Amino acid sequence: MKFNLNEFLSAVANLLDIIEIDLFGIPTNHSKRIAFISIRIAKALQLSDPEIFDIASLALLHDNGASLKVLHDNLAGTTKDKINLIESRKEHCIIGDDNLEQFPFLTNPRHIILYHHEKYDGSGFFGLKQSEIPFLAQIIALADTLDLTFDLRIAFENRSVIQTFVAEHKNSFFSPELADVFMKLAESHDFWNNLSNERIDASLKEETPHQDKDFDMTEIRTITKTFSRIIDAKSKFTQEHSLGLSKKIAKMADYYHLDVFLTQKLLIAADLHDLGKLVVSNKILDKPGSLTEEEFLQIKKHPWIARECLQHVNGFEEIAIWIGNHHEKMDGSGYPNGLCAKDIDFSSRLLACLDIYQALRELRPYRNAMDHVGAMAEVNRMVEAHLLDPKIVSDIDFVFQAT
Ligand SMILES: [Fe+2]
Ligand SMILES: [Fe+2]
Ligand SMILES: [Fe+2]
Ligand SMILES: [Fe+2]
Structure with a gap:
């Protein structure tokens, strides 16, 4: 059957983001922003189109394990507190990775969701460090960390403090290579403006490479x-x-x-x-x-x-x-x-x-x-x-x- 994975994922991405509306009370567009940032980094690193396509899918689905009811019980505080609480439970990495076990990615990426909260210096959930962390997971982790720490919907106004944060966490949270790529991307106004709620749908569509693989x-x-x-x-x-x-x-x-x-x-x-x-x-x-x-x-x-x-x-x-x-x-x-x-x-x-x-x-x-x-x-x-x-x-x- 002619089936377009981009089409399907963008249709369901809206629903996945609505889970966040239910849980957190506001349309966060979290996964879409992670996808956009990850694609831009992957392109800057000249990854192949299939790899870029996979990182877009993985980023859209990176918190799929967070739909689990048990993770949301007894949550209190502000929206940002609640997101951070869920994100700070490593179960959502394990469940999310397990859910995607059979997913027909194009390049067979392994355990990207499991390790999407690892830090370059080994201080993440599973203690992996440096090159032990799958590279695509490092990209998603960088985007995720920034969206959890700052309000990227208004990223343009916050850009200098975000850049300082990335520079300060080079070698601790982020690899030097990734931090440098991000700093280069951050020089463009267009990068920041695309992250707004108004722009994110269109910018994600423009950035995601088209794939026309025939799925059975x-x-x-x-x-x-x-x-x-x-x-x-x-x-x-x-x-x-x-x-x-x-x-x-x-x-x-x-x-x-x-x-x-x-x-x-x-x-x-x-x-x-x-x-x-x-x-x-x-x-x-x-x-x-x-x-x-x-x-x-x-x-x-x-x-x-x-x-x-x-x-x-x-x-x-x-x-x-x-x-x-x-x-x-x-x-x-x-x-x-x-x-x-x-x-x-x-x-x-x-x-x-x-x-x-x-x-x-x-x-x-x-x-x-x-x-x-x-x-x-x-x-x-x-x-x-x-x-x-x-x-x-x-x-x-x-x-x-x-x-
Ligand atoms: Fe029903
Ligand atoms: Fe039913
Ligand atoms: Fe997460
Ligand atoms: Fe996340």
């Missing part, structure tokens, strides 16, 4: 699986939700003898179906009691947010539709569009039925996990109320009855 479905799936782990990690109640759904989709696809291409697309849809939940606050996702109307409205946005995000990714058009429909109901009472049966296709129906079945088999803040019989009783009640496709539900019953 298995490679695309490794990318979407990575995101399913990030999504599942957000709440302790959904730790295995997307993973469980994709396994069940695989079984149903097998039962229906669906072709490989359609099966892979359905698996990708399962991986990403709750992508929009990345932007729903954990205060709502983990709330033990019933939701207020306003809170439910926030939840109801998630299929629409994912559809908006994915529909412009080449090759993902149908996937975006199924995901957008995964909370629609046959009688028109679902969300976000209140579609009726005639407008809901088979793949959307299958995703919707299995999503409910999968959720019922999991623990929730307000109830225990159900066994197959209990879950089917609930699902069948929904069939009687004309909410779900009866044939698909009875097929699900047949396929999973022994589980």
Whole structure:
């Protein structure tokens, strides 16, 4: 399938940055600024286009491990305090690196995320020093350190104090080579101005090299699986939700003898179906009691947010539709569009039925996990109320009855 990784990553980068809005209360654009600075440094060092492309992806995803709910518990203080607290927990490096284990980078970079908080003098989380630290990790670490220490959204005004900081930390935080490259870049006004919230999207797009590698479905799936782990990690109640759904989709696809291409697309849809939940606050996702109307409205946005995000990714058009429909109901009472049966296709129906079945088999803040019989009783009640496709539900019953 023609799939453009730039296109996909820039679509989801917005959502990853919205996690920061949820956690920290303001649109920080942290990952995008790290990506921009890293690309500029990589270009100055004349790295190859594939390496530059990889460092852009790595920088956008460098804090992907920070979506883990447990890292955010008991955070207090200002926005900057909270970011620094999360960044100061090495778990986000370990989890983030692990999440990207299978990611099909172009140049096979190893453990860049694991070591993105190392310091040149060995005073980082893992005590690596100098050339022991992977070079791309050193670049990201420099950009990250500056964005955590200064307000780079208004970098132009702060530029002399930032330059002094880099000069002072040459040989301690940063390698002499990297510090020198940065100082050279810092001479240009354009470098600083591109970091503003107004400019960052456009500047990142302009700077990222285009790649037109043909990804096969298995490679695309490794990318979407990575995101399913990030999504599942957000709440302790959904730790295995997307993973469980994709396994069940695989079984149903097998039962229906669906072709490989359609099966892979359905698996990708399962991986990403709750992508929009990345932007729903954990205060709502983990709330033990019933939701207020306003809170439910926030939840109801998630299929629409994912559809908006994915529909412009080449090759993902149908996937975006199924995901957008995964909370629609046959009688028109679902969300976000209140579609009726005639407008809901088979793949959307299958995703919707299995999503409910999968959720019922999991623990929730307000109830225990159900066994197959209990879950089917609930699902069948929904069939009687004309909410779900009866044939698909009875097929699900047949396929999973022994589980
Ligand atoms: Fe970090
Ligand atoms: Fe960071
Ligand atoms: Fe959902
Ligand atoms: Fe779901």
